[in-house]
Amino acid sequence: MRSALSAPTGLDRAGLDRAGLDRARLDRDGVRPGRLRAAGRGSPRAAPPLLVPLDRRLMLGGALGLVGAVALTGLAATWLARPPKPAGPVVVGTLAPRPVVLPAAWFVRPAAGTDGGRIDLAIPWSELTGSALPGLMRVTATRAPETEAPLSPARRYARFLTAEAQPLPEGLMRRRFRAGTPFEGEDLYLAEGEGGRFAARCTTGASPEPDAACLSEVRIGALSLRLRFSPERLPAWSAGLAGLERLFGSEP
Template sequence: MPASSSIAETVAFGRKAAAPQAVAAPQVAPGHSLRAAALVLAGGLLAGSAAFLISSAKPEPPRLLSVGIGPATLSVNSTLVRNPAQRRDGQAGRLDLALSWPGLEASKPPSPSDAGADAFALKDVLLVTILAADDGLDPSALPAQLYGRYLESGVEDGPAGLIRRSFRARSPYEGEVLFIAPPDGRRFAARCELARPSPDSLPHMCIAQFRRDGLDVQLRMDARLLDQWEAIDERLRHLVDKMLG
């Protein structure tokens, strides 16, 4: 759905996604609400769960996929791929993965029968999207060259040595918080929606990304995992390197 979609449209999309179908994780453009991303991701996970239950009588055996994205070719275990339509060899525009944490193994979707708040507790799941890198800024440069102009002047201590900065009101990222690894966020930066309460019981989400060999790797995770950011970043980079061979 378009990055400019309203929250109401996103909620409707999430409900529609409860029908068994292949759902790709959305890209979140600058300024797009992380709350909207959480709603769409929740709907996508439930849709994936429905598809899993329908196909459970004949489970698909795991196999190694050879997937081309942009200039790179990745070798990927099919069980890590969240979207069933992407579990095939050949060229692809993107690859959506659901990884358990801390195992970085296949993450089983939540059951539709558990469609309460616990069904959306993503603390043990990393949602990863791999795309061909575009002509935009390298993700490592975003804190200094893009986000910096929209930040308030105050600086706070964040979890596990991160620096916490709040985005200004009426900026494209209003209501979000930026966490960066010192000194400048080049190693790690995550945008999180923590400035507002979560009345819908969905988890606060964070988005981080890095670039590797012509690929942009986007990570979505529960904000409660920020205290493990260093291990997550290191192990995810290692996994991508392993896929690239």
């Protein structure tokens, strides 16, 4: 009997070499001896994960589709959030003794309704005067107070005005406000003497809203109209006033 510590024989060395080759093959194939033994005992061997390569074109197409869907959703939400505009003419029946029919496009706040005591309009000068004048006249219409006739503009502002008076075309007279008064930086324009039919205050310097630098208040029938417009439209005051009287007057 050989000792356990005796040197291996040639047969033993051959067996060891075969065992080493078998272990190397198993390591190369990714199989551990422990797993092989487990497989021999009937345990199922776990399959390695399957890696599927992704097509970059498919990934890019999916990303673009997602971006497009988000953009369309935003556009749809914006469109649905817009207040609906009336499709045809609007009949205002609460301000004047007779119903007033106005184009829907003139209303500044269509969602506010027309059953209250005020309407806000932006009327093209071309439609108001029947000419090719550009720009808009902004009109706020309310019920006129039931009071006595107010003072003429010339008398109302007399204590704030200088003595200077400058005649202008179209029957207008320009008066200047004195420095230190509440109306400093404005000029007063009067029509037909004391401005009983038409008067307007206009800023003389730069205005944040040049198209609304002039302010005028007129009364037509049972309505009080507050007007804002560009100083360039002052020569057309008579045609503009005639258009307002045609729209809001007591007679159709």
